[in-house]
Amino acid sequence: MPDKAMNVYLNDHLAGAMLGSDLAEQIRSRNESTPLGEVMELLAPQIEEDRQTLIALMRSMDGSKNPVKQAGAWVTEKASRLKFLGLSSGEPELGTFMALESLALGVQGKLALWKALKEVTDQHPAIASVNLDELIDRAAAQHDLLERERLTASVRALGSVRVAT
Secondary structure, X not given: OOOHHHHHHHHHHHHHHHHHHHHHHHHHHHOOOOHHHHHHHHHHHHHHHHHHHHHHHHHXXXXXXXXXXXXXXXXXXXXXXXXXXXXXXXXXHHHHHHHHHHHHHHHHHHHHHHHHHHHOHHHOHHHHHOOHHHHHHHHHHHHHHHHHHXXXXXXXXXXXXXXXX
16 A cells, blocks of 8 residues: 555646646647757657656556546646637747746756655655656756746746847
8 A cells, every 4th residue: 555645745746747748848849940949859758758757656656646636737738728828918928938937847846856755765665766866967957958948038028128039
């Protein structure tokens, strides 16, 4: 029987990982052949790989996916498309900026997950099979790239002079 608190925690992060993976792919597909698209060509597969790592960890801990949380993440991601396309504001650059900010925050959450799991590895032997140091480093690198893109997008979205792209 998996630890209930751990299962709840991992399910919450799995829902966020599903949302993040889909969002990374959205940003990638909407920005093909651009510098942002090139960054997302690198990051989107990594973010999906991290989600798969979390799923494998849950399986090894005999955890189960919570279908309600998964469905909630799916609905949230679909609803977010309108906002992140800029349809709600009429400002596509604002949508891109908000999508990048949301993804950057999600990656920060993933970094927090890996760090928290590292603290309890001795209490959950299955966690030892995951290279948390590598995942921590990768999440930090992902965040650094996203933060650079987010700040660039902030100038286009929030600056008083709009930059044509």
